[in-house]
Amino acid sequence: MEKTFIVGSYTTPDNAKIRRIAVDCEKAAIRELAPVEDIGNPIYFAVSEARDRLYVAQATAPDADRAKSGALAAYALDADLNARRIDLIPFPFSVPCHISLSHDGTRLLFAEYSAAHAGVVAINKDGTFGACSVVHHEGHGPNQKRQESAHCHCAVASPDDRVLFICDLGTDTVNAYDLAGCAGGGTLAPLPENDFHGAPGLGPRHMIFNAAGDRAYLIYELGSAVQSFAYENGRLRPLQEPLSTLPQGFDGDTKCAAIRISPCGRWLLASNRGHDSIAAFPIKDDGTLGAEKVVSQLTGRFPRDFVFASQDCVIVGHKLSDNVGLYRFDAATGALTRLPATLAMPKPLAFIM
Numbered sequence: 009m010e011k012t013f014i015v016g017s018y019t020t021p022d023n024a025k026i027r028r029i030a031v032d033c034e035k036a037a038i039r040e041l042a043p044v045e046d047i048g049n050p051i052y053f054a055v056s057e058a059r060d061r062l063y064v065a066q067a068t069a070p071d072a073d074r075a076k077s078g079a080l081a082a083y084a085l086d087a088d089l090n091a092r093r094i095d096l097i098p099f100p101f102s103v104p105c106h107i108s109l110s111h112d113g114t115r116l117l118f119a120e121y122s123a124a125h126a127g128v129v130a131i132n133k134d135g136t137f138g139a140c141s142v143v144h145h146e147g148h149g150p151n152q153k154r155q156e157s158a159h160c161h162c163a164v165a166s167p168d169d170r171v172l173f174i175c176d177l178g179t180d181t182v183n184a185y186d187l188a189g190c191a192g193g194g195t196l197a198p199l200p201e202n203d204f205h206g207a208p209g210l211g212p213r214h215m216i217f218n219a220a221g222d223r224a225y226l227i228y229e230l231g232s233a234v235q236s237f238a239y240e241n242g243r244l245r246p247l248q249e250p251l252s253t254l255p256q257g258f259d260g261d262t263k264c265a266a267i268r269i270s271p272c273g274r275w276l277l278a279s280n281r282g283h284d285s286i287a288a289f290p291i292k293d294d295g296t297l298g299a300e301k302v303v304s305q306l307t308g309r310f311p312r313d314f315v316f317a318s319q320d321c322v323i324v325g326h327k328l329s330d331n332v333g334l335y336r337f338d339a340a341t342g343a344l345t346r347l348p349a350t351l352a353m354p355k356p357l358a359f360i361m
Contacts, residue, residue: 009034011317012041012089014062015325015332016050016358024048024070028089029332029351033321036347038334044083044091049074053360054109054116060085061135062360063116065104068096075122078103082135095136101125106214110165110187117163117187119174124158126174128190141196147179150209151230155179161229162214167221171202171242175212177229181205182212182244204244207231214267223247223295227267227278234267234278234289236296247296253278253287255303266313272339279311279324286311286324286335288342304344308333315359321347325356332356 015027025043032038048067055062062083067074078099083091102122109116109131116129116137124145130138149155159178165187166173172187184202206212211230217223217239224237224244233250253264262282269276269291276289276297284306290298308326317323322335322344334347 011361013315013317013323013359013361014053014089014091015353015356016053016064017353017355018051018074018357019047019049019070019354021048021071023354026050026064026091027353031317031321031323031334033318033334036334036349038323038332038349038351040351040353042090046070047081048072049103051103052105052107052358054107055085055360056109056113056135059089062089062091063107063109065107065118067103068098075102076100078120080104080107080116080118080129080137082131082137084135094134097129097137097140099125106162108164110169111167112169114191115165115187117165117172119160119163121159121161121177124160124176124178126160126163128172128187128196141190141194143174143185143196143198145174145176145179145183147176147181149178149180149211151211154211154230155209161212164215164217166239166242167217171199172196173215173244175215175226177211177213180208180210180212182215182226184242199242202243204237204246206235207250210250213264216267216269218269218291218295219273225267225269225276225297227253227264229264232262232264232280232283234264234276234287234297238295247294251289251297251299251301253280253301253303254283258283265311268314268316270337270339271316271319274339275342277314279314281310281312281327284309284311286314286322286344288344290342302342304335306333306335306344307346312356313358315361317361323359325353325359327355327357330354330356
């Protein structure tokens with residue numbers, strides 16, 4: 009049975025589009041469908057629970073400068089994930105690198121890397137945008153090349169929609185904001201007592217929560233590591249020290265990217281760009297991660313994002329190999345094995361179903 013996925017990438021004016029792919033895990037097949045044309049640099053997505061609205065971090069126009077012409081767009085989706093744009097709001101800074109929805113679906117959350125902006129946009133009942141509240145981060149970290157200033161890299165709501173957490177790669181902080189108090193277009197107020205300050209130089213990139221909503225997992229881009237937390241009363245409490253996503257003895261140039269929980273809920277997966285692998289950590293009953301990780305080498309370069317297409321099938325975007333590949337996931341061992349299907353695609357960056 010085929011499933012349709014939407015794929016984002018960096019684009020050129022003559023190749024500006026949101027791509028759609030059909031994946032059949034049983035047949036280990038992948039094919040490209042008709043794209044949504046004339047959309048510049050769609051690099052991250054969020055989709056409504058009903059799958060009838062798609063939100064995209066993109067450029068204002070196909071020929072716009074990604075570094076100066078960021079935008080958030082809303083699209084209406086049909087059953088086949090064909091998209092029709094219904095709204096767009098521009099920002100005077102770069103394309104946001106991450107977006108997500110509040111759990112009640114009434115707000116779009118965004119993080120913008122280059123100029124360190126983040127915020128919340130209200131969503132109207134028809135899927136269009138309402139009031140917006142934006143914050144700006146300042147500061148730096150010890151890595152002079154990547155932490156010369158603040159860099160917002162992820163915006164995610166707590167499971168109870170009480171707190172907005174912003175992962176700031178530049179300051180090694182997960183900043184907390186009062187999301188509950190921002191309902192209806194209010195100002196996004198900081199909650200500094202709820203901030204988490206990570207070890208200097210690790211560079212927090214993305215954070216996800218488990219299905220129960222009582223555990224969170226953070227991936228560190230610069231430190232190539234993951235860490236588990238308990239979520240309690242609006243705060244993150246570390247459950248263990250960061251664990252490396254790399255095999256012992258590796259000392260090459262690499263950095264982490266995406267983090268996912270397997271559909272069975274028993275594995276945390278994290279991608280390594282440079283080492284070009286995906287590490288799988290067993291999730292224990294208490295939510296902590298087992299140190300006995302399994303690191304599967306990939307057959308493509310620079311896995312920017314990956315997503316589960318089924319319980320045992322993973323789609324990986326090999327950004328620097330310009331293709332999308334399928335991998336079989338063994339839920340008993342955590343190992344990934346490449347399947348023969350490959351689809352050529354320029355710089356795949358993000359997936360959503």
